[in-house]
Ligand SMILES: Nc1ncnc2c1ncn2[C@@H]1O[C@H](COP(=O)(O)OP(=O)(O)OP(=O)(O)O)[C@@H](O)[C@H]1O
């Protein structure tokens with residue numbers, strides 16, 4: 424059974440159609456990326472998966488727990504790092520919040536536990552956002568813009584840490600990423616979204632060889648970020 428199953432999803436902002444019949448699946452443990460130009464509907468899809476937006480038509484089924492790293496991190500800047508992390512565990516009643524696990528994954532956060540989140544660097548804030556998502560013990564991690572505004576070395580560290588978690592658990596990933604080169608190198612499968620529609624999907628290796636995809640995302644601006 425798919426971990427995430429999206430069928431015929433239509434989402435509108437008033438009369439404006441932002442998602443137009445989106446179909447997407449993530450299997451348990453799978454690494455999937457969703458790429459597309461600005462305004463294509465990626466964040467709209469994430470918000471719909473999270474239940475923040477209600478679809479006009481279609482269905483979203485998540486057979487398990489999902490953790491979200493929202494676009495722009497969305498931390499509570501006045502709250503401490505630890506309180507931000509604990510907010511990610513509010514739905515987990517079955518066991519103690521895995522704070523120690525998150526501090527093991529991102530050791531720098533332990534020494535900053537009592538600092539206001541707003542005083543952290545962008546990279547540290549993204550670690551808090553990833554950590555907060557992991558506090559809910561998810562089977563699916565949805566990350567909206569992992570690398571945006573971060574130094575390559577910080578991105579590398581976060582990717583390594585997520586990879587390390589995946590070695591121990593069967594965590595699946597739905598990654599939205601401007602750096603398509605990075606996303607395609609990391610993920611097995613990709614969806615390409617344009618104007619609210621999925622226009623291509625398949626194995627990243629095969630997609631990268633399609634001239635139109637290469638030109639749009641890997642040869643030009645989209646691939647030049649790093
Ligand atoms: N709250 C809103 N009200 C009205 N229109 C919106 C709203 N949020 C997004 N849109 C529109 O919906 C479309 C999809 O936006 P969305 O944020 O999902 O794109 P995106 O693929 O995440 O883009 P980016 O790569 O820039 O983050 C855009 O045309 C956008 O202007």
Ligand SMILES: [Mg+2]
Pocket residue numbers: 465466467494567
């Ligand atoms: Mg977006």
